[in-house]
Structures are given as C-alpha cells and as structure tokens.
Amino acid sequence: MSVETTQTSSTALEPAIPETGKGDLLRRLVMTLGPILAALVIAGCILLAVGVDPLAYYGFVIERGLLSPLGVQQTLTRMAPLLFLAAGLIVAFRAGMWNLGGDGQFLLGAVSAAAAGPFLVQFLPTWLALVCAFLLATAVAMLWSLLPALLRAYQGVNEIITTLMMTFLGTSLANVLVKLAFLDPSTTVPQTRTLPVEDRLPRLFDTTISSGLLLGLVAIIAVHLVMTRTAFGLKLQVVGANPRAAVHSGLGVPTLTIAVFAISAGLAGLAGAVDILGVQGNVRADWNPAYGMAVIPMVFLARMNGFAAIGFVFLLSILSIGGESAARRLGVPHHFTLVLVSIVLITLAIAEYIDHHFIKTRRV
C-alpha cells in the first residue's frame, strides 16, 4: 500500500514513491550518488582554499570511519542516537510538521537518563533501571514538545519557530540541570554522576559496538512500517499532504498533531538516552553534539524513507567519527562536516529539480 502524496508546498523532495523497475532504481541511484560526489568536489575546493589537501582529509575520514576495526565499531555505535533522531524526524516530516527542536529534546532526554540511570541502578536490577531511564527520557522529551504541539494544533502557530525557540531553551535548561540539580559532587568537572560501565547497555558479542545500534534499527524500521503500512500512518500522511483535506475527511487533526509531536520528541529523547546509557555514561556541562540539526538533511536525502535513512545515517556516522579524527590530524575543525552536509543537501535539491523538470517531462 502506498500513498501518492502531492505536497502542496514543494515540488522537490517529496516522500519516496516506491520504485518500479530497474531503470527507475538506477536513476534514483545516479540521482543520489551524483549530487554527493559533486558536493565532495565542491567541499574539497573549500579545503584547498584553506590550504588542506582534500584527498588527505577524505582519506583520513574513510580510514578512520570505515576501514580501521576500532573506527568502524565507533561508527556503528554512533549510529544509535542518530537512528532514533532520524526516526523521530521521519514521523514529523511525513506528517508535514517541522520539528526542528530535536537538539533540545535530545539533550533533555540525555540529562534525564543520566540523572535516573546511576540513581536507579543502586536498588533496581540493571535491566529495570535502564528501562526506567529510557521511559523517563521519553516522557521528558515529550513534555518539552507539548507547548509547540498545542500552539500548532489549536492556535496555528508555526512550529518551526516554536520548536527552534524550545531548542534554545532546552539546551540552556539541560545545562542548568547538569550544573545545579544533578551535579556529581565527587568530581571537579561539572558533570552528572557516571553510570558504571558494567551497568550500561550491553555490547554486541566481542565488539565495542553498543547494542543501542539494534534498538535504533528497530525504532527506525518500526517507524517506517507504521508510516507506510498502517491506518495511523496513512492518517498522518494525509495530514501532511493536505491538512484541510484531512479535516474534511473527518480526521482529528489537532489530536494527530499532538501525537506526531509526542512521538517525534519521544524518539529524540530516546536518542539522548541511548547515547548516555550506551556510550557516554554521564552528561558533561555544555555538552551539545547537535546531532539533531545534522540528521535533518539525512532524512531529506533519504526522502523520508526509513530504510534509505539507515544508509544515510551510516554515511553521517562515518563523516562524524572520521571527521573528528581528521580534525585532530589535519587541524580542520569538525564544523567542516556541517559545510559538507549542507552542500550535499543543496546539490541534491538541485538534482531533484533537474530530475523533476527535465528527465520526467521528456519521458511523458
């Protein structure tokens, strides 16, 4: 079952329509890889301009992020929070709601998990403590999205602005919580108490990969199936495609809006929890990896398709882990990853335009 969604607001970057035939798949592949290559070239020129050898940079990124055994395990572990964030964004974007507050929701989820985890393991079995921490992180992140959800549902206030404002607030609030409420008294570094390594999410087999990766994969596949295979998902897609039509077909748009925000924010909160309970163990003051903003372009590149998003999250993860290492070795700040991602996004949008306006019309 598929829904032909004709977005009113845009011609480009529509949700994926299932491919038919081999030629279509090939075209999709060219239309995705072409822009990425173009972006790598343009970004390479920027590196050249600041006096860094782009081939050396990309070489380090690939070596560390993909080829070295330790690096690839880090890459796979890093995917866990990114997958949860991507899952949350897929729900929101497919329903036509621009939840750009992922970073605030992520951090508040992370802080909640970091506060609850080490406290609860003292008198609960580890598995139960972890489950409770996950639930708390989800609930707190959901709560953080309630105000933008209500404003959008009942007042029609643009959610882009409100979620962005809430993300600025959430980042500061997370810091306040770390510094004032959950400060670890036993260290001089301002950070929360640390969850002992043996109480964290188990690692997979004999590797250092956190089992959070599996949770993330389950989350994004579940979201994909719910959005494409269930009545609830169909309803959300209708709301996203044409809210007015959704009202006329008897859907409770305000309730669905609040549900979308809750699911989307809850998944962002889980992303924070999975990073803390699986990898970090605590939250340091002023810690903000800003994963949310970097994942948004990936979800677009994947055309809001869950399976494609897994691939792009893997790519972002390589860039992020490899970029950190290349940054140390070549002295390029990790902000370069932002530049690369944004150029990919723009070249992809242009490719989509060319595809839409020249190639399709020629075939018709």
Add this chain to the structure above:
Amino acid sequence: MTGLFDEVFLAALLFGAVTAAVPLLLAGLGEQMSEKAGVLNIGIEGMMILGAYLGFLGAYYSGSLWLGFLAGALGGMAVAAVMALLCVRLGLNQIVIGIALTLGLEGLTALLHHFQFSRSYPRLPAADKTAIPLLADIPVLGPALFQHHLVVYFAVALVFVMIYIYRRTQLGLNLQAAGDKPAALDVAGIDVIRTRTIAVLTTGALAGLGGAYLANVGAGIFIPFITNGAGFLGIVLAMLARGRPLWVLFGALLFGVCLSLTTAMQVAGINMPTDIIQMLPFLAVMIMLVLFGRKASLPAALGMPYERGAR
C-alpha cells in the same frame, strides 16, 4: 542588588538594549519583506552569520567600519541571491534550502575563523558614536538612546521607509500581492519571480548589515556562531508584527531589553547561573507566542513557490 536602579546603570542597560535590538530590528524588517512577498526565509540566520563574518573581515582589514558594513550587506545579499535562485526561481523547498544555508554558513564561517583568527582573536576598536544634538543632553535617556553609531539611526529610519513603501508605493502593493495572491499579480502583468527576488535580496542585505553591526559594533569581534539565533528571533518578530514595521521596532526593543538584562545581570554580579539568564529572551518569545500567537497572521501563499499555470 545595590545600584541596579542608579542612573549610570540604567543608562548602560538601555544603551545595551538598543545595541542588542538593532540586529534584530534589521533582521526583522528584512524577514518581514520576504514574508510579505511569500518567501519564508529560514536562511536569514545564515545571511546574518556571513554578514557578521565578512563585516568583521572588511572592517578589520580596511580599518573602516563603513567598508565593513558594506561587505556584510553584500555578503548577506550573496546568500540571498543563492536563496532567490534556488527557492524563488527554481521553486525548491524554502525550509530545506534555508536550513542548508544556515548550517553550511555557520560551519563555513567557523572553519574560516579557525584558520584565520583562532590564535589571535583580534578585536576592533570601539565604534564612533554620533550624538544627536540637544536630545543627547537629556539625562539618562540621552546617553542611552541618542549617542549611537549612525547605523542605529539608519535602522530606525528604515522602519519609516518601510511603512512608506508598504503604504504608498506600487512596489509595496506588488510585494503584498506576491505573498497573498501571486496569480493575481501575474495577471496584472507584473513578474512575481522578480518581485519576490527583490524582496529576498533586500532581506539579505538587511540581515547581512545586522550581522555586521552585531560583530563590529555590538561585540567588536567575530566569534563562531556569534548570531546565536538572532536571525530566528528576527523571524519571530516578523511573524508577530503582522506586516507592520513599527511593531518590529517595538518587538526588537523588547527583546533588546531582555538581551541587555542578560549582560547587565552578569555585570552586576547577580548570583544566577548564566544559563538561566541566557534563557530570558527565548522565554520572552515563547510567552509572546502563547499570548499573541493566534493573531500572528501570515500571507496566504507563504512558503509556496510560484509557477505560472500551476494550480
């Protein structure tokens, strides 16, 4: 709490409020024009950050603040030109491109800053102030409001220029139509794409100028991510002002007071973590959105690319 209300402190607080308000005012006025014409310009944060970077660079290397402002405005306009090409002419998704431009330029300016200034962090000399005769002699209010850099007076004058444009000129009418009923404008024989391009370019120039002011006069230095959401605050101002430039001015001043209070409280040594104080302006935005959000009306065709003949 001693001295919170003494004259010098109050004057400094108000002076800081005006300084903080000017970038928001410029961004808000610019965004208002884009939104009137039907373009939701999320890339404004990117335009501001490039304006701040180039503005600082221009002023630092030329030694002239004015060349800095020019460079900042041109930088903002260059970003706007990309946005106009991709979103207005090609009709690509305005939100996607806006986010991409903001992210990319934040990253790029941080990258360039790292290679150029991360070891020295050079500062600009304090900006020249122009006192308005007579008015500047009023106690407290004089030094707070009427002894500023010329760009401040320009920004305030711009409010009235905008009012004139929207109320009395053909261009104002065209902009309004481009946002509310682009097809009607097209039928009237006026190029929708061109009208919207003018609006977006103006936004870019104003946002770039605002960014340059923020770096050159407000801070005297460029640091990565210096705009810290000022562009987004500009979008909020434009939304709440419902197309009225004067409201952008009042809103900008209100946020300016919040931002100035943030620094003033830190200077006054009030014992509160900076993180809490930094939340103030954004809290103010949320409260205003809760109170007045329902009335924030936006043009009918906002965010939709115009394609002739398309339904």
